[in-house]
Amino acid sequence: MSVTVQSRGSQCRVAVLGRLESADDKDALLALLDADAGQPLELSFYDADVLGPELLSAIAARLDAGGKLKINAYHALLAHSLMRLNLPVRQVSAPRAQQPARPAPRALALAGSAQSLERILHIVERLPLSEMAVFVAQHVQENQVNLLDQLLKSRTDYGVEMPQHMTPVRPGTIYVAPPGHHMRVGHGHVYLTRDRQIQFARPSIDVLFQSLAGEYGDGALAVLLCGFGHDGVDGCAALRAAGSRVIVEDGDECAPARVMPDAARNARHYDFIMKLPAIASTVAAAAAGADAKPDGELLELFLEALSCHYGYDFRHYQRDSLKRRIHNLMNQFGLRDFADFQRAVLTDVALFERLSAELPVGVTSFFRHPAQLRLLRDEILPYLASFPLIKLWSAGCSSGEEAYSLAIVLDELGLLDRSHLFATDLNPYLLALGASGLYPAGALASNRENYLASGGPRLFDAHLAGGGRFLRLADHLRQRILFYRHSLTDEGIFNEFQLIVCRNVLIYFDAELQREVLRRFARSLHADGFLVLGPQDGLHRQALDAGFLPYQSGSHIYRVGRSANR
Structure with a gap:
């Protein structure tokens, strides 16, 4: 990685090459951001797709102090992550121009x-x-x-x-x-x-x-x-x-x-x-x-190619959802021909990163489905308090809001220090967002409302570190969550848990994969553990077939039955 500084008069321009992994380069950028706020500063990131919380906080602090700051992002994911946090950014890599469809070869x-x-x-x-x-x-x-x-x-x-x-x-x-x-x-x-x-x-x-x-x-x-x-x-x-x-x-x-x-x-x-x-x-x-469409056998071949070429297996995702997202990306890339789209994705890592960020469903929020969180707070986590070490798994965690919601409840119950909380997802970009602990401030009102509906005893804001342009979760919460990549589609169990939460993920899988993942969850749970599924997943029958028993009617929370496939 390389940080190059060029000063012309009062203007300071900084070019950042590489993925910004060197501690020295991070320190150099932090020093530049902390320097005279009156001097116009222009940062150009050519390769980085995410920035760490320290740099993001330093950028926000400079802007809040009235500093003149311009940010150019050449990576689409970095531009997305900055805009998500209400930070000014210009995406330099403009969308591709619409290309005429290439005729079928003769x-x-x-x-x-x-x-x-x-x-x-x-x-x-x-x-x-x-x-x-x-x-x-x-x-x-x-x-x-x-x-x-x-x-x-x-x-x-x-x-x-x-x-x-x-x-x-x-x-x-x-x-x-x-x-x-x-x-x-x-x-x-x-x-x-x-x-x-x-x-x-x-x-x-x-x-x-x-x-x-x-x-x-x-x-x-x-x-x-x-x-x-x-x-x-x-x-x-x-x-x-x-x-x-x-x-x-x-x-x-x-x-x-x-x-x-x-x-x-x-x-x-x-x-x-x-x-x-x-x-x-x-x-x-x-x-x-x-006129070929991402459908039928052509879609199956493409998903097999992605699995072989990049190791990402989307073959068990629901086809309607996949087709919609691929159509949207073809329009964004300016590629109307499915063959040209495939060649672009299979030969351009940057385009594949866009695809991999778009295909999985990353819709989540803090304290989503508050009735379930209240049941966890009032009954299930106090029951699990009898364990000397509580191991929890937020499976398909997306950008981490669910994992932090669990951490907040554990903290308020005095259980966080003896809990290990794993948050996993297929998408490394979403995991990086979660690990940063930074979230858009625009959702604060709904976060407060869901928190109180889940039985929160004080204010949601008590778990934030300061205010400003975005929300930052307290450091002691971030430090208790381990974010890492894990695929529910083709990777097995990796620990024994007292609580597994997997909500609004399995709904996008086909029936065969839903059954297989539920069987893996059964093998991953302690005999006295609990599985929490999303109220909208529609998996009650599949959960029963996998050997789970309802904890409470209509709660979508399950215990492991004796007949579970362990």
């Missing part, structure tokens, strides 16, 4: 050598029927019978041919290069020749790719898969020069047969480097054309 080429057979089958099996002509070139021994055409016929609705010389090219047909022949495409026909081997191969990937560049120009999409040798590298260069798109498989999943994709990557003759699920997803969306 030709698709799939090529590889060793270890490419199963990959070709994988892609073709997921390819929606379209007007594309598909050309397949695979290195095989010249005296070996190539049964790829027979294998493909049983896995696709496309027509499949191992063509003869001068076969006309028809849309919706797959053409497999026969052993011992180069396959070229020109003037609407397939040409087969027995010219010399290219890069010790016949059929040659270079020969096919170069002919497609001349025949289709920017209307071709090519995929170079695993293999040995350098065949295909020159062909990728020709395709890109003609305006075609080239996808190269990530060599890390090809080892040891990674020489071919690595050669294309090292020569920079590609548009995208992708793993197989991402390739299958983007190729399928491209085949579906500009």
Whole structure:
């Protein structure tokens, strides 16, 4: 990280590179913010997505003292976090201009050598029927019978041919290069020749790719898969020069047969480097054309690609919610073509961070559902006071309001010092917001109202550290909550708890995942523990099926029954 200060007359401009993790750099910024408030100060953050509570408080203090301060944020999440706290910020990275939808490719080429057979089958099996002509070139021994055409016929609705010389090219047909022949495409026909081997191969990937560049120009999409040798590298260069798109498989999943994709990557003759699920997803969306929607099989392929590429598994989220959010993001990104949206998200970490921040539902507030909190305050937490150490889990905590609500109740009951409170969520950005303990001041009135309705004995404000532009939770509350990333969709239990609170999260999961998460909660609870679900989750029947028993009718609070799957 680097902090660069430039002074011109009375103006001080500060450029901050990196994610602001160095203590020295933080101290330097704090000193600048604490300096003469009369001097205009401009801060430009190029990489940081969040700022710590100390810096945010220093920014607010300078503004409250009448200081002139301008903040430029190049990361969309940082701009969001500052605006959330009523701090002035200008987001420099403007939304992308609306791009014209790219027409569906007229030709698709799939090529590889060793270890490419199963990959070709994988892609073709997921390819929606379209007007594309598909050309397949695979290195095989010249005296070996190539049964790829027979294998493909049983896995696709496309027509499949191992063509003869001068076969006309028809849309919706797959053409497999026969052993011992180069396959070229020109003037609407397939040409087969027995010219010399290219890069010790016949059929040659270079020969096919170069002919497609001349025949289709920017209307071709090519995929170079695993293999040995350098065949295909020159062909990728020709395709890109003609305006075609080239996808190269990530060599890390090809080892040891990674020489071919690595050669294309090292020569920079590609548009995208992708793993197989991402390739299958983007190729399928491209085949579906500009009218393709994030729905059905295309959506399933995209979610599988996200899981493989980034490790975020949204495959069990309710589809209607996912589709709405993806549509909104496509509009924000200026990408009307679902294929272009996928390629952007799968190859641009910043766009994926936006997606990952938007897809999970982050709606929460302090003392939400106050009737439940009153029951926790009056009956359940006093019962748990018999434990020498109380372990609580706020699962799917979003930006942390629920976890702090629990901490406040524990504090007022004199139980906070012997409680361990875990707050987990899938989204690291939301976790960072929670760990900061800073919240918008605009919600203060509703926070006060919910707090009193939950049985709060004094004022909500007593748990805040000072006033100002935003709310700051008292330090002793922040220090008792451990925020960390945990996925309810694919990660198991990690402790035994006396209380688990998971409200308004499972409602966005499908029924299968709801049942699985409830079973995990049953295994995570102490025999005398409690599970709190959201009143709007509609999970009473599923909770009973998982072995839970209602604590009080209509409370949506449960105990572990003897039949629970532990």
